[in-house]
Amino acid sequence: MTTQELVEQAADLLAGLDRLTVLTGSGISAESGVPTFRGEDGLWRRFRAEELATPGAFARDPKLVWEWYDWRRGIIVGVRPNPGHAVLARWEEVFPGFTLITQNVDGLHPLAGSRRLVELHGNIWKTRCTAEGVVEENREVPLSAIPPRCPRCGALLRPHIVWFGEMLDRDVLRQALEAGSSCEAMLVVGTSSFVHPAASLPLAAAERGAPVVEVNTAETPLTHLAAVSIRGPAGEVLPRIDEALCSRRKRGAPRRSRRGPSPS
Numbered sequence: 628m629t630t631q632e633l634v635e636q637a638a639d640l641l642a643g644l645d646r647l648t649v650l651t652g653s654g655i656s657a658e659s660g661v662p663t664f665r666g667e668d669g670l671w672r673r674f675r676a677e678e679l680a681t682p683g684a685f686a687r688d689p690k691l692v693w694e695w696y697d698w699r700r701g702i703i704v705g706v707r708p709n710p711g712h713a714v715l716a717r718w719e720e721v722f723p724g725f726t727l728i729t730q731n732v733d734g735l736h737p738l739a740g741s742r743r744l745v746e747l748h749g750n751i752w753k754t755r756c757t758a759e760g761v762v763e764e765n766r767e768v769p770l771s772a773i774p775p776r777c778p779r780c781g782a783l784l785r786p787h788i789v790w791f792g793e794m795l796d797r798d799v800l801r802q803a804l805e806a807g808s809s810c811e812a813m814l815v816v817g818t819s820s821f822v823h824p825a826a827s828l829p830l831a832a833a834e835r836g837a838p839v840v841e842v843n844t845a846e847t848p849l850t851h852l853a854a855v856s857i858r859g860p861a862g863e864v865l866p867r868i869d870e871a872l873c874s875r876r877k878r879g880a881p882r883r884s885r886r887g888p889s890p891s
């Protein structure tokens with residue numbers, strides 16, 4: 628099947644839905660210039676996660692950990708959201724029950740205008756006081772002091788990011804599970820589908836019969852479960868799906884309910 632035929636299939640599945648949940652991973656930011664984690668130049672190919680992204684690593688060497696995040700912040704500060712981020716921000720107006728769940732910490736979704744957003748793994752532009760737990764925005768690039776300290780109590784600040792071996796924030800996880808279990812369809816963009824619990828969300832959706840649409844440059848463990856899987860860069864494929872949805876709306880395609888037709 629051609630990419631355009633798959634795009635049309637995806638648009639057929641999504642057109643007129645009320646509740647759409649989208650899950651994104653680092654692939655959606657790749658075209659903006661943010662490195663992914665497991666690709667050829669991925670961060671976990673060049674750095675050892677256990678030395679940089681675990682509570683133990685931070686306890687051993689907070690300076691090293693912060694230097695790494697300071698370097699990543701230096702990359703991200705110079706990039707812009709791409710057309711894929713822009714489409715997802717716009718879809719908040721298209722689907723009444725839209726939720727975007729992202730594993731990304733780069734802040735590009737909010738920068739593109741997304742508000743109905745669940746940042747599952749935190750945000751690289753936020754710090755958390757290791758003593759008080761206070762979360763604050765911090766956009767200083769480069770950081771003037773490494774490791775940074777809490778201006779109130781002097782304790783170490785840490786990145787407000789979920790590290791390996793840590794639990795997700797309970798409220799954030801609840802929001803993601805709610806959006807995952809109530810959606811009529813789920814669109815999964817640019818994630819290798821290896822990291823749980825994020826990777827479980829589309830599995831659970833597929834299990835209860837909600838169609839899953841995948842957009843990824845490569846095959847993933849989710850591909851065989853997806854109703855439609857489109858191989859291509861998110862910054863090109865999402866605008867094409869958006870265009871196909873627009874032309875259906877212009878033709879006056881009726882709002883579809885997965886609970887069957889409404890009584891006349």
Ligand code: OAD
Pocket residue numbers: 651652653654655657658663664665666669730731732748788789790791816817818819820821822842843844845846847859860861862
């Ligand atoms: P990965 O690096 O594991 O996967 C990126 C995915 O994006 C791969 O499946 C690529 O094929 C795909 N991809 C690359 N470029 C793309 C493009 N232009 N368009 C569409 N797809 C593209 O990144 P994640 O799945 O996000 O955790 O990784 C999940 C988590 O693992 C991250 O949130 C991070 C990491 O450890 C934390 O930081 C807690």
